[in-house]
Amino acid sequence: MTGPSAYISVHETPIISPMQLAIDPASPYQPRSTDLERIERGIEKLRDSAEKAKDDAVERLVRDILDDPATRPLLNGVFGNSPF
Numbered sequence: 710m711t712g713p714s715a716y717i718s719v720h721e722t723p724i725i726s727p728m729q730l731a732i733d734p735a736s737p738y739q740p741r742s743t744d745l746e747r748i749e750r751g752i753e754k755l756r757d758s759a760e761k762a763k764d765d766a767v768e769r770l771v772r773d774i775l776d777d778p779a780t781r782p783l784l785n786g787v788f789g790n791s792p793f
Contacts, residue, residue: 741789742785744789748784751787756775759771
């Protein structure tokens with residue numbers, strides 16, 4: 710009887726996570742919205758929350774996320790489809 714192999718099988722094709730599909734602006738799985746009022750309200754609430762945190766790092770992070778062309782469409786979809 711032999712023991713387990715020291716080698717494991719590895720996928721040669723990269724595995725793509727659902728989050729990678731959602732963040733990719735070209736992904737067909739990304740949520741879309743045309744409700745500009747909801748989008749702006751959500752973005753404003755995010756900015757307000759960052760300011761209330763009174764932490765420069767949090768404000769910088771939110772600003773970077775909102776300015777990033779890869780994450781902005783995802784946030785638009787989330788905010789535009791949120792009832793809150």
